[in-house]
Amino acid sequence: MSLDASVTELSGVGEAMAEKLARLRVERIVDLLFHLPLRYQDRTRITPIATLRAGVEAVVEGEVRAAEVVRGRRRSLLVRLKDGSGILSLRFFHFSPAQQQQFAKGVQVGCFGEARAGSTGLEIYHPEYRLVQSEAAPVDEHLTPIYPATEGLAQPRLRALIQQALKRLNDDPGALGEWIPEPLRGRFRLPSLLESLRYLHEPPPDAPQERLAEGRHPAQRRLALEELLAHQLSLRQVRLRIQTDGAPPLAGSGHLQARFVTQLPFSLTRAQRRVLDEIGRDLEREVPMLRLVQGDVGSGKTVVAAMAVLAAVSGGYQAAVMAPTEILAEQHFRQFRAWFEPLGIEVGWLAGRLKGKARLDAKAAIADGRAQVMVGTHALFQDDVVFQRLGLAVIDEQHRFGVHQRLALRQKGENGGLTPHQLIMTATPIPRTLAMSAYADLDLSVIDELPPGRTPVHTVAVPDERRGEVIERIRGACAEGRQAYWVCTLIEESEALTCQAAEVTRETLGEALPELEIGLVHGRMKAAEKAEVMDAFKTGELDLLVATTVIEVGVDVPNASLMIIENPERLGLSQLHQLRGRVGRGRVESYCVLLYHPPLSHYSRERLGILRDTTDGFKVAEKDLELRGPGEVLGTRQTGLAQMKIADLERDRDLLDTVTALAEALLSEAPDAVEPLIRRWLGSEAGRYGQV
Numbered sequence: 001m002s003l004d005a006s007v008t009e010l011s012g013v014g015e016a017m018a019e020k021l022a023r024l025r026v027e028r029i030v031d032l033l034f035h036l037p038l039r040y041q042d043r044t045r046i047t048p049i050a051t052l053r054a055g056v057e058a059v060v061e062g063e064v065r066a067a068e069v070v071r072g073r074r075r076s077l078l079v080r081l082k083d084g085s086g087i088l089s090l091r092f093f094h095f096s097p098a099q100q101q102q103f104a105k106g107v108q109v110g111c112f113g114e115a116r117a118g119s120t121g122l123e124i125y126h127p128e129y130r131l132v133q134s135e136a137a138p139v140d141e142h143l144t145p146i147y148p149a150t151e152g153l154a155q156p157r158l159r160a161l162i163q164q165a166l167k168r169l170n171d172d173p174g175a176l177g178e179w180i181p182e183p184l185r186g187r188f189r190l191p192s193l194l195e196s197l198r199y200l201h202e203p204p205p206d207a208p209q210e211r212l213a214e215g216r217h218p219a220q221r222r223l224a225l226e227e228l229l230a231h232q233l234s235l236r237q238v239r240l241r242i243q244t245d246g247a248p249p250l251a252g253s254g255h256l257q258a259r260f261v262t263q264l265p266f267s268l269t270r271a272q273r274r275v276l277d278e279i280g281r282d283l284e285r286e287v288p289m290l291r292l293v294q295g296d297v298g299s300g301k302t303v304v305a306a307m308a309v310l311a312a313v314s315g316g317y318q319a320a321v322m323a324p325t326e327i328l329a330e331q332h333f334r335q336f337r338a339w340f341e342p343l344g345i346e347v348g349w350l351a352g353r354l355k356g357k358a359r360l361d362a363k364a365a366i367a368d369g370r371a372q373v374m375v376g377t378h379a380l381f382q383d384d385v386v387f388q389r390l391g392l393a394v395i396d397e398q399h400r401f402g403v404h405q406r407l408a409l410r411q412k413g414e415n416g417g418l419t420p421h422q423l424i425m426t427a428t429p430i431p432r433t434l435a436m437s438a439y440a441d442l443d444l445s446v447i448d449e450l451p452p453g454r455t456p457v458h459t460v461a462v463p464d465e466r467r468g469e470v471i472e473r474i475r476g477a478c479a480e481g482r483q484a485y486w487v488c489t490l491i492e493e494s495e496a497l498t499c500q501a502a503e504v505t506r507e508t509l510g511e512a513l514p515e516l517e518i519g520l521v522h523g524r525m526k527a528a529e530k531a532e533v534m535d536a537f538k539t540g541e542l543d544l545l546v547a548t549t550v551i552e553v554g555v556d557v558p559n560a561s562l563m564i565i566e567n568p569e570r571l572g573l574s575q576l577h578q579l580r581g582r583v584g585r586g587r588v589e590s591y592c593v594l595l596y597h598p599p600l601s602h603y604s605r606e607r608l609g610i611l612r613d614t615t616d617g618f619k620v621a622e623k624d625l626e627l628r629g630p631g632e633v634l635g636t637r638q639t640g641l642a643q644m645k646i647a648d649l650e651r652d653r654d655l656l657d658t659v660t661a662l663a664e665a666l667l668s669e670a671p672d673a674v675e676p677l678i679r680r681w682l683g684s685e686a687g688r689y690g691q692v
Helices: 015-023 029-033 097-102 155-171 182-187 193-201 209-214 218-243 255-263 270-283 301-314 326-343 356-367 403-412 432-438 464-479 495-512 527-538 573-580 602-613 617-628 630-634 636-642 653-669 671-685
Strands: 039-041 057-071 075-082 087-092 108-118 121-125 128-131 144-146 290-295 318-322 347-350 373-376 390-396 421-426 443-447 457-463 483-487 518-521 544-547 560-566 590-596
Touching (some): 029 155, 057 087, 075 108, 087 108, 144 155, 218 653, 255 301, 270 301, 301 326, 301 390, 457 464, 464 560, 518 527, 573 590, 602 617, 653 671
Parallel strands (some): 087 121, 318 373, 390 421, 457 590, 483 544, 483 560, 518 544, 560 590
Antiparallel strands (some): 057 075, 057 108, 108 128
16 A cells, blocks of 8 residues: 555544544655654663652553552542562553453553652552563563644554554555665765654664754754755745746846936945846846845845836836835835836836726736836736736735745736746845745845945833833934834734724823824724825924834835834844834934833843844844744745744754755756655645645
8 A cells, every 4th residue: 555545544544533633734644654753752671669750751560469449539540569679559540440450469560651759659640551461571672752642642542553654664665765866865975764764763772862852863854854855846846837938038228227326316335236237147038037135124125126127127028016015015116206207117006905997097007018117015916917018026025925926927927928037025134044945946135235324223122111211212302303113013913902002102102292293003094094194204294103013114214213112022033123124224323212011031031132232134033033933934924834844944954055955966866756755745735836
């Protein structure tokens, strides 16, 4: 029987058991083999009763001296067990008459459990036990695995099922499929998959338990490497699928770009020029560009995107610029229109709130090519929006979208029979570890230099009992003609309560600072209302803006020099860094005040300390990954990439260079192994990257 067969083919697995196993992501027999132990128990030797210590797990063997039902606060079966060194009690709160009869006087019993101090001396509650029928000792030949389990599925049952799967594997070792060929295993010094699995399910008594507990044993590393390899290969397939179609070569004369640069009030940084060279080389090819540009807050990514857009327009194609929120999309629209209208380029706008005739007009301008540049939210890529000749798609804040959107863009180039180039930007610095795994289908460019004139933001952490001082600080800054933000963070993940808290905060600040004009922006306001308030803040009509985290990305008000973030302990480091990036955008000294609610946990103190000590987004991101893990850092839309069975992106980061090299080697030397390897690790999700 194939290892890919359903678990229902195994003895004792009916529909109910299959449902429990499915909760553990175990659907096929092979999934049982890759369901690895969390830890191990040593049941390989018998411990004399006299040497037992409370709190220690051990195997003991002895003769039943007595067994009786005792009545205390809870009725229990108490079994007295004696060996040559002492006496121990076994206590069962759940037992049957048949079980009681098993413990007849004189019967030899071997059992395992944790010794505890009880009313009769040392006791083991509900031990795992067996009756010793012969001279054979009740010990195991190898360490006993403890597996991730679920309600209604106990360890002995899970072990028995995994043993069935192992028996099938031992009967037919070739059934597993060693998809990394022997020459490659030799070159990369990898142990065999079969031996690694056997070792992890049945480690010898002298196995290094500490290394196993840390996930650093060579057998575990072999499996982690293969899992990371499968994820990376699946993303590379996305890349290959997108690149099977041609793309329009956008060489252009560079005339529009030259005019654009001369009208900028600043010079491009070395880092911007380097990234523009990388993008330029991509755009000249007849293969779709798939490039992720990451740069810290304020590093000048929008200018880089504008230059790429101009390459598309000068090549006779349209460009689309997509942002995750209407606030950010509208800001891009205004910026691009101000830059491009003097160059004679028409910039259009499309978002969810655009209705009726305005929406129809926008769609018509896209379809007939009048709108050379379209800016908007994901509304740009809905089915009813048809581009005449889409040559480039710029997607801002990529971590809010995902693989599906990258694939969906192929359809938008169907009119010209070509796939648009894709430029993806993020101001959330992505640690190299994540970039190599979660974005393996993208080429990576980094703008690692801030333009001159950006001032570093001073960050201080202040307990909320000093709120009065913080309010005075706002009064002082606004009296000098500056502006400030006050950010209300999520209350236990409830947007409604957060918006309510923001409204209350605005009222209390209005009472404390009657001389200031105070605005409010939160996620439950209509987009038009939000835009109106943002405009008023930008033009200086408002002194103070009370907001939820909707202002996290893209809001650019150079005159704002002070930000207060309330309850910063509720947010991740990268999000706090993003918010802080809203100030320090002009030439005046800027401050970020983290107004926390004491007492802080050690974890929260450490996080706020990191933010206080560094303004380097890449250092912040690395620390964020270390503290919160990949699923949190990538955001919910990307967590599928982070839900790995065995690998841990933080622990196994040192494997990623090997994974990349091995992926290259496998694609060129054993391409037939790629599909089955992906299927083994991603199972039913293997095809999800191909779905749009």
